[in-house]
Every structure is written in C-alpha cells, then in structure tokens.
Amino acid sequence: MRLLPFILLLTLASCSTPPAMLSQDRTVYVAKTEQGFTIMRNSLPFKIKGAAGSARHIESLAEAGANTIRIYDTTNLKSVLDKALVNNLAVAVDIPLSNYQSMYYKSQSARDSAMMNIKNLVNAHKNHPALLFWMLGNEIQFPSNYFLDSSEKSFISFFNSLVNQIHELDPNHPVSTSIASIAKKRIFSLLRKSPDLDFISINIFGQIYQMESEIGKLSPYWDGPFLISEWGAEGPWANRKTLWDATIELNDTQKAEEIEKIYSRYLDVYCSRNLGDLVFYWGEKQESTHTWFSLLDSTGRRSNMAYSVSQYFQSPNTVLSKPPQIEKLVLNTKNSWANILLDPNSSCIARVEYQASDSLKIRWEIVAEGWNVIQDQNEKKPKSFALVGNSDHIKFQAPQQAGPYRLFVYLYDSHQNFTTANIPFYVLQ
Secondary structure, eight states, X not given: OTHHHHHHHHHHHHTOSOGGGGOSOSSEEEEEXXXXXXXXXXXXXXXXEEEEEOGXXXXXXXXXXXXXXXXXXXXXXXXXXXXXXXXXXXEEEEEOOOOTTSGGGGOHHHHHHHHHHHHHHHHHHTTOTTEEEEXXXXXXXXXXXXXXXXXXXXXXXXXXXXXXXXXXXXTTSOEEEEEESOXXXXXXXXXXXXXXXXXXXXXXXXXXXXHHHHHHTTTTTOXXXXXXXXXXXXXXXXXXXXXXXXXXXXXXXXXXXXXXXXXXXXXXXXXXXXXXXXXXXXXXXXXXXXXXXXXXXXXXXXXXXXXXXXXXXXXXXXXXXXXXXXXXXXXXXXXXGGOEEEOTTOEEEEEEEEEOSSOOXXXXXXXXXXXXXXXXXXXOOOOEEEXXXXXXXXXXXXXXXXXXXXXXXXXXXXXXXXXXXXXXXXXXX
16 A cells, blocks of 8 residues: 555656647747746747736737736637737637536537537637647636546546647647646646646635745645746635625725735746746626726726736836825725625715825716626626715715625726725615
8 A cells, every 4th residue: 555655656757747848849838948847939938927817908918018818718819819919919818618517518419519619719720829828728626536436537538638639739839727726636636637738727816825835735746837827916705704794805005015915925936837927807807896806997997906017027118107096995984894884875975095196087886796696607797876976085875775785986097097995885774
C-alpha cells in the first residue's frame, strides 16, 4: 500500500509536460525554459495581462494598457477577433460547456451536437491572428472524486474527446479549462484524468491572499503552468451579511483599494509558472448587484476599479483621469452595516460625501435585491426605481412592497468616469 502514492506521482510526472511544449512550430504554445514556463506567441514570450469581460469594450481595455481579453460569448466572434486585432489585443476564447452534472450530457445527440458546434467554431477561427487560446468550459465542476461513478467517467471521456478534437483541428493554440479557486482535489483530478490540457486556469477572488501557500501545498505532484483567469475584489459570497442575508458591498473606492492591494502583493506568485492574469469584469455584469464586479457601467464609463487596474497595466500610452471618490453614504444617518429596517412608504433621506476635481452629475436609484437567481443562467438586474434628484442628498419614500432592496448612488464626471455605492435595506410590513 505504501507504493500507491509513489505510483500516483510517477503517473502524474509521466504526463506533466503540456502537449503544446512538444513542438515549437506552433503560433502559440507553452514553452518550458531554464527560467520556467512562458507562453510563446509568434516566437516571442507573451505574459498575459488583461481582463475577462465584454467584447463591447475592447477599445477602452486596450486604451487602459491591457494586452489580452477573455470573452465568454462566441456570438459574432469573427468581428470580435477583428476588433481585437486592430486594438492589438490577444483573445482568450471561452467555449461554453454546462456543469458536468447537467442533464445535457445524458443525451448522445446533445454530445454529438456539442462536438459538431465546437468543430465548426474552431475551424472557423483557428487561423485568426488575434486568437490566443481556447478555454474549454468555465467552472464546469470537473469531477474530483478519487473513485468515479459511471456518469463521471462518461463525462471525463467526453471532455477529453473535446480537448483532443480541438488539438487536432488547431495545433497552433493551447487548450485550457478554468476552475473556481485552488481546489486541490480538482487540480489533482485534472492532472490525472485530463493530462492533455496545456495548462490549468484558476478563477480566484477571496482565496487570492492565500494563493502562494495553497499552490505550495500542491508541489509534491504539480509544478506545471497556470493562468489566473479571473481575479478582483472579493465577491458576494464574502462574510459581510445583513440580518436578512444580503451581502454588504464595498463602495467603488474601497474595491479599487482592494484591487490595488491584490496586484501589488499577491498576483506575481510562482513567476516561473504563472502565465499571467485577467481581472474580472471589463464591462457591466449582474452578479448579486450590477456593480459588484463591473469595472465599467452600461455605457462604458470607467470606475475607480478600472482606474486602479489601468495603473497595474502601466502602459506608457495610458493617460486616464481619476474618477470621483465616495467617502461616505448614509440612509437616515445609518451606513451599510446598520441592518436598516423601513416602514412601507416611510419618509427617508440619504446623503453621499465625496471628493472630485470636476463638476458632477449625481443619480439615485432603488433596486430590488437580486435573490431569484437560477443556477447556470445569467443573472439580470432586478426591478429598479429611479429617484428624482441630482444633488448629494435626496428625500424619498420607501417602497410600498415589503422585501429587501438597495439604495444606489452614482456620480459621473465629464471625463467618462463614474463611481458608485449602495446601502441594503429591508421594508418590513
């Protein structure tokens, strides 16, 4: 029995060389040098420094100094790649896959359809000069049990057939998949069960502060390349809750400070294996709120988070003005941590304190709490109510309908910048 761990390590070592390193004739491949692992693109080392987000905002991402965008939507991919090429951005293309537990995989016809769709997608775009690599699935919960049941084995076989198909169709670009955080069992399972992946991509937020030590724990069986495929301020799973279990969101200024702390201290770990990083999310995205991860607003205005990220990118051509800074937001003199309970239609007053070097437009809005989320479906912004008023304070009536809400304030300057904050409250009947 003592031989089992040794045999497992030998098995992992035998398949530890990513397939892209086996040939230097590729347009993009992962190379192993004396200094470690690096992506080679058009015969030159390429360190990924960019964002995951919306293709609508490629120009502003390039202006901020990034070199890569990760996109999740392959609709109109040709035009997206063309736009990225014009703006000198490489593109990591997500190939959508359902969670492995999805009923989708029970159907052979569905699997055949997926194989054909991916074949068509890869063949259509594999020769585009903006393409960097293929991301086969985002957080698909790859089976991580040591002893797999038949459905798990079947999924892994299907997943590997997709990896192999992409490699055969397009030997010029690596294939990866992204996992949530440094899940040690899942990484171990990927190394054992899907060794033909070129590298592992890690979406990491709150755990990023322990990333170096957590990766270190895997050193006995994993010393391969990885990409930080999503990172940013900690998400709505953070342990900051109201009495009704709504997560308290830091304001834009505070999240920008968190982002600066992360890129200054925690991103550049295991430099010999780290292929780069992609901040999340360049654009506007609803996840618990429409502002939590959104570096931009719906029209493309830049937040303090986006400004902070641009300082990390440090392009010599980047000249962006700093957005206004929110210092304090109160509702009936109480802040976000006060578990604010309101009567229906009760009179309220809110006030925001800020710093700005420019004249501002101020907008207020009430948004219902985004609780009715269906797993594996994109969230949509809940019902909202615009409030009349454009100054640093506003009087309004609480909603008539009982339930959880948030009061948002938005500050806009004349340089395409904005900042925002919100306070959760509950209307109790």
